[in-house]
Amino acid sequence: DIVLTQAPLSVSVTPGESASISCRSSKSLLSSKGITSLYWYLQRPGKSPQLLIYQMSNLASGVPDRFSSSGSETDFTLKISKVETEDVGVYYCGHRLEYPFTFGSGTKLEIK
Amino acid sequence: EIQLQESGPGLVKPSQSLSLTCSVTGYTITSGYDWSWIRKFPGNKMEWMGYISYSGSTNYNPSLKSRISITRDTSKNQFFLQLNSVTTEDTATYYCARFPAWWGQGVMVTVSS
Numbered sequence: 001d002i003v004l005t006q007a008p009l010s011v012s013v014t015p016g017e018s019a020s021i022s023c024r025s026s027k028s029l030l031s032s033k034g035i036t037s038l039y040w041y042l043q044r045p046g047k048s049p050q051l052l053i054y055q056m057s058n059l060a061s062g063v064p065d066r067f068s069s070s071g072s073e074t075d076f077t078l079k080i081s082k083v084e085t086e087d088v089g090v091y092y093c094g095h096r097l098e099y100p101f102t103f104g105s106g107t108k109l110e111i112k
Numbered sequence: 113e114i115q116l117q118e119s120g121p122g123l124v125k126p127s128q129s130l131s132l133t134c135s136v137t138g139y140t141i142t143s144g145y146d147w148s149w150i151r152k153f154p155g156n157k158m159e160w161m162g163y164i165s166y167s168g169s170t171n172y173n174p175s176l177k178s179r180i181s182i183t184r185d186t187s188k189n190q191f192f193l194q195l196n197s198v199t200t201e202d203t204a205t206y207y208c209a210r211f212p213a214w215w216g217q218g219v220m221v222t223v224s225s
Binding site: 039041043047048049050051054060061090092094096099100101102103105106108 | 152156157158159160171173174175207211212213215216217218
């Protein structure tokens with residue numbers, strides 16, 4: 001199985017500042033079709049996961065452009081600019097390159 | 113807009129079977145896509161369990177392969193999860209999803225005697 005390693009485990013951010021979350025894959029997530037199969041999700045407290053980013057750098061529908069993602073074939077970064085209180089929750093990276101799909105262990109974002 | 117809703121017992125005894133239903137509205141499950149079950153354990157660990165495709169084929173996480181079955185009732189636009197021989201390690205919140213973008217609200221299942 002592909003292992004996704006997230007860092008940090010948790011991050012505390014002052015509203016208006018930026019936050020970055022790292023995700024490292026044990027295998028290249030670049031598919032034979034040239035698509036990087038890396039996804040980012042946010043699970044707010046008491047809610048189901050919400051897709052933020054698909055195919056490494058594409059913003060999902062309705063997601064504010066304060067969220068962005070970049071990376072290579074194995075190393076990825078989610079950046080949240082001008083953090084707001086509604087951004088609190090657990091962030092996950094995940095892939096869909098091959099079965100079984102797997103997820104990172106999650107990064108908890110808190111507000112200072 | 114597509115909506116998914118899980119239902120099923122919140123408490124299951126060890127060694128018994130866990131059975132959940134996902135009811136889908138706003139999209140016909142035979143029209144396209146894969147229909148997944150995903151679970152989140154206490155703490156943050158998330159596990160993709162498997163899916164049933166729009167054509168009825170299935171794909172399961174090998175870690176569960178001997179215990180899991182995903183089926184569907186196309187007349188009701190529902191799909192189902194059955195997990196056999198559960199232990200306390202199967203205690204989790206279970207989500208159905210049209211992965212990766214559309215998720216149900218989740219149902220918490222506790223395995224306990």
